[in-house]
Amino acid sequence: MREDLASARAELERRAADSEDHAAELERLRRELERANEDVEQLAHAASHDLNEPLRVIAGFTELLETRELDAETLKFLGLIRESSSRMQSLITDMLALSRVSRAEHSFGAVDLAALLDDVKTMLAPAIGAAGAEVEGSGLPVVEADASQLSQVLQQLIGNAIKFHGERVPEVEVWAASVPEGWRVSVRDNGIGIDPARADQVFGVFKRLHTRQQAPGNGIGLAICQKVVARHGGRIWVEPTPGGGATICFTLAGRAAAGAG
Template sequence: MNSDPVERTHKDILIVDDTPINLRVLAKILSDRGYKVRKALNGQIALTACQTLVPDVILLDIMMPDMDGYEVCQRLKADPKTQDIPVIFISALEDEWDKVKAFKSGGSDYITKPFQIEEVLARVKHHLTIQHLQYQLKVQNAELQALNAQLVQSNKELEQFAHVASHDLQSPLQVIIGNADLLTWKYEQQLGPDGDRYLTNIMEASGRMTHLIQDLLTYSKLGIPQPEFEAIDCNFVLEEALANLSGEISKSGANITHAHLPTIRGDEIQLMQLFQNLMANAIKFRLPDVSPEIDISCNLNNPEEWQFEIRDNGIGIDPEQGDRIFEAFYRLHSYNEYPGTGIGLTLCKKVVERHGGRLWFSSIKGEGTTFYFTFPALKS
């Protein structure tokens, strides 16, 4: 008995031939190799046998009475139950057209009579191996689809949880901030230096908590189904973002320049958040005693895609960090050094991907960073 795993599994082979001696010879050859063999003297018996128990491989003669091998094969391929069975034609017909017709009818292989024993065994083993690999691939695909469905559901539940939790946290947090304000207003003269320090710590921590909750709410909303995108003028979106950042721009002395930007299809609020977050990062992560220089440009990569660039002269990012900088809550620096929630770039990546684009960066430490992102171009 051969130790090959395909043969050890006693694969089922159906031989279809109207000549009994051919059946006996092939059956003996295959049985000796450990295969389970069934025999059919005509096409109708073969079709019935396949309905009773689907074979792993069929060896099929062509020239048979009532129903030739071509028709048998066509019927097998038309039936969902049997369409995936490898059919190896084994015939005395040697004309090229006969072989072409065999493959057109759905055959997987063709052996010419008189056959060589080793050739038959090799062809059978080859198709059993392919079938086994295809089966494994189907199982793995099914497992991956199940895991993907679980992941999608988990992400959906996580986003819903983040939305609900963040929303519900706002009320008690406002109570904390409100009471801290009242304590400061009514008892400022009685608290002393320690009391003032405690209240300052409460207010600063509450401010960070408020910022984090707002970012979480924004992130969770990106998972909510949204209506169809609209045509959005990116110049208008950029102006909105610049207006929101006017305080930071003035305080830092930032100089922001931009080229004329295109109109794309998207969500106005999300696009404004994208530009605002990337510019805010460029302002925040600036070199000491150096005014931020930020340039925004855009070029048409091809008729299908716009590529935007936001370039700064800041502290730069270690290229080895790679895509980690887009992970939620991942921080390159301590909060005291550069305050923030660590979710801004995560939001940017999600916005870009929701619009069908890609986001990446290039950087030189101490010289600056350029963020690139793409959006599909409007079709004329």
């Protein structure tokens, strides 16, 4: 009996030691992954910043050449150069925005989602007016969040809803509901929708479901949304939308801030 107890204790001690070794190895790998991610983000930020200046020079000289008397073919080529430079500058701007999300300091405070939606509507007023869109909010609480980053998410989701409206006048609804992990915010539109088979792909970097001819963009906006939501302890996904259109939901961890309605 004593031998059995001694053997069992030795086995437990061995397993405990193995667990400690595994935990230490996991912690080491986690730190290495964090350092690698930081290196990639810093490299993307530096590369994006350094690439912008020569592109501005190319665009400037191209515009200068276009003012001269040139044949139609040369002007066509200059136009292609200008468009490509502009697209590259847009891509770099988006890459910088994606990098800044990860590098930004946490600045959480009480955020009135109804007031934030009003601010976003003001910023998107030209696009809303041009499309004749209707953007409405309901049941929006006060939450603990980074106002600037949450504004980015709403701008992106509402902007996409207006951009991909199809033949119908855009109608966008934003609302929130209390859930066990905090709040679920939903943005629903009546546009062309998202293919359910590709719904998981839309939050990846450079993932586009439409050609540049159908809609401009670099496929980075929803990746930024995913990073922001993750920094808020939440998740983001595409919800099935009966009757057409698209609904994108995201959660915000924690309870409503003081003063929530």
